[in-house]
Amino acid sequence: MPEPSETDAREFCRAFDALQQEMEKVLVGQKEVIEGVLTAFFAGGHTLLEGAPGLGKTVLVRTLGDAAGLKFSRIQFTPDLMPGDIIGTNLIVEDEHGKKRFEFEPGPVFANLVLADEINRATPKTQSALLEAMQERQVSVSGVRHPVPSPFLVLATQNPLEMEGTYPLPEAQLDRFLLKLHVEYPGAEDLHEILRRTTTQDHPTAKPVDIGGWGRWQELIRSVPTAHEVEARAVYIVLATHPERAEAVPLAKKYVRYGASPRAAQALMLCAKISALRDGRFHVSKDDIDRWALPALRHRLILNFEGEAEGITTEAVIREALGA
Template sequence: MHAPPLPEMAPDTDTDTDTDTASLMEQILYEVKRVVVGQDRFLERVMVALLAQGHLLVEGVPGLAKTLTVKTLAQTLQGQFKRIQFTPDLMPADLVGTRLFNPRNGEFSTALGPVFTHLLLADEINRAPAKVQSALLEVMQERQVTLAGETHRVPSPFLVMATQNPIETEGTYPLPEAQLDRFMMKVHIGYPSDEEELAIVQRVIAPPVIVQPVARMEALVALQAACRQVYLDPALLQYAVRLVSATRQPARHGLPELQAWLSAGASPRATIALAEGARALALMRGRRYALPEDLTDLVPEVLRHRLTLSYEALAEGHSPDSLISRLMGRVSPPPRVLQHDAPTVSSL
């Protein structure tokens, strides 16, 4: 059976662009779900990160299809996929590359590392020391690597998905705050239900599913451009600013008890992530305008890794998610705005 023609770029007209955007995203998710069972929220967050050009930190026990999801997505989009197993003896050059000397001609050459790919899986990222983590700072933010004074751009689009095990902490290192802030979202993955686990076993023992490519990476670049055109009302942007500001100065927003529980709040990157993520989620839900629920649905994932809890908060058993829940209960979202003025796309 021949695969359908692969779209490269979205058409220019608004109507055709809307139709092709909805159709292409539906095809991508359908193809991934032919292999990956369940994990709907996780898959949605991966697509949000791709569309919003962000990175993902995933926390979950082994065996929950984290690697399989990214690998299948790369096959669906005909992109490059590389996996790095983080270990204590890993060196920065093992990630970004290094300069090599050739004694035959007396010249240096550049050997680029595995970060030069479209989809990079950093498996158990917290098992490598800080000097290795620092090697990811430039490439995650600037999409480039500097070696011996020369700048090398990574392929576009570029996504880092890092995993860490919440149970086993022996031999792990805490991630630097600067690196945590570069992750757009932190997603928690739980165990599948009994029905989903039965379906997982049935697929594993059956003949493997052949993943069909449905698009090229150029199509994903076009989707990212369409995401930037999604309308974001100023009231939603102001709501995002208030939420993030409340993590820094909770007393100003009517939450004085949180002042002693938060040692540090979220940076402006959190506000940007909320705005861009809301656009991406709205596009995935078939709209060319964002609604308050598009933003509020992403607040826990965007903020939970950016909050630094005090010793007092930890001693009293508080978690980032519980404090975020208090913040959201106090800082109210705006009402739905301008639904009648914005064009829509067909529902996915």
């Protein structure tokens, strides 16, 4: 594995910061969400954004596409949306000789950045259409595999599940999201700024930023070393959410049905490495891991009936695992 160099690290930070600044030109507040989305973007993971309607989720993803200069597509999930509407379908086409044949018409999933807007409004069948693309980076239609372009990142938005007309995402699909970020309601100052930017003629837009090759950063991030003692922190946090494990915290033992999967530990480490690089370090610290515990684990825990009945949140379990 190549060793991370100071130059690479500096350039990475510059690219990250440039993207962040461009996005903050358009989006008011939501600094943590922007940082989370960018971290997932550089880590090569998918992001699930949850928040009430009108908080700028769609704008955020669109802005990222604009700033990163990547091919962007948007899928509005509705109850009558079919899987073919997402991944594409075979159409009968007639050539110049009058012969008819099937030709694959790619769906909106064939893009670098796919915004799955209000993903929980579609039926589980349609939601599952994204599964293969998210994990395998390919879609299969009529036995033929079609690879999606690289990078391929799904940024899904969803309304809180208790709202009407929504379908909870399958656990397998939830696990494929690197991070789940909560989009909070803006404060008064941010609202003033939103009004100023959106109701006047001074309407800012994001300009494309040269990020120097997405694939390059993937290698750099993965080359950041981690001490065993620090890695043990990630392992502990994940195991502490498993009710049957000795490391389980009391809340997990009582209210959790299934703990976080190994993907959670992977997500923790990747995000921690990005944080370390951004902090000018070439090694991961426990603080970096703790920093990403909530967004990386909150959607991977499944509470039992008692936990849901008592109103326990997965965040409470994770905070207990963190010792907070």
